[in-house]
Amino acid sequence: MGKSDHQMHPPTGRLKLNIDGAFKFAAGSAGGGGILRDHEGECILNFAMKYQGVVSALDAEARALRDGITTCCNQGILEIMVETDSLILMQIVTGQKPRPWELTCVIQDVAVTTQKLKV
Secondary structure: OOHHHHHOOOOOOOOEEEEEEEEEOOOOEEEEEEEEEOOOOOEEEEEEEEEOOOOOHHHHHHHHHHHHHHHHHHOOOOEOEEEEOOHHHHHHHOOOOOOOHHHHHHHHHHHHHHHHOEO
16 A cells, blocks of 8 residues: 555545554654545544554554544444555454564454444
8 A cells, every 4th residue: 555545535425544653662652643534535533642652663553543443433433444554454454464462452452343343
């Protein structure tokens, strides 16, 4: 998934959640966020979070995914497309790669929440 993919809107009647995480090892800081848009590119909701205890950029991405789908679920938005620029995260969530032990709790949270959604 290239950066240009972020400009593509979902099909008519669908919503797309773009998520991203950031991690600065030297500063010991991390954050994540996302935006949910409709097929016309209009913002439905967005979020941004600071994270503590993050161990990697992948960890920050996973937390952003968890928080994004949880936010949608809490708003009653149950059918979404999700886009991330992290191929590794996508492969972990879809079972194509084993999950790193340090992401076990976050990925389990994602799995539980996605059972409530059409993602």
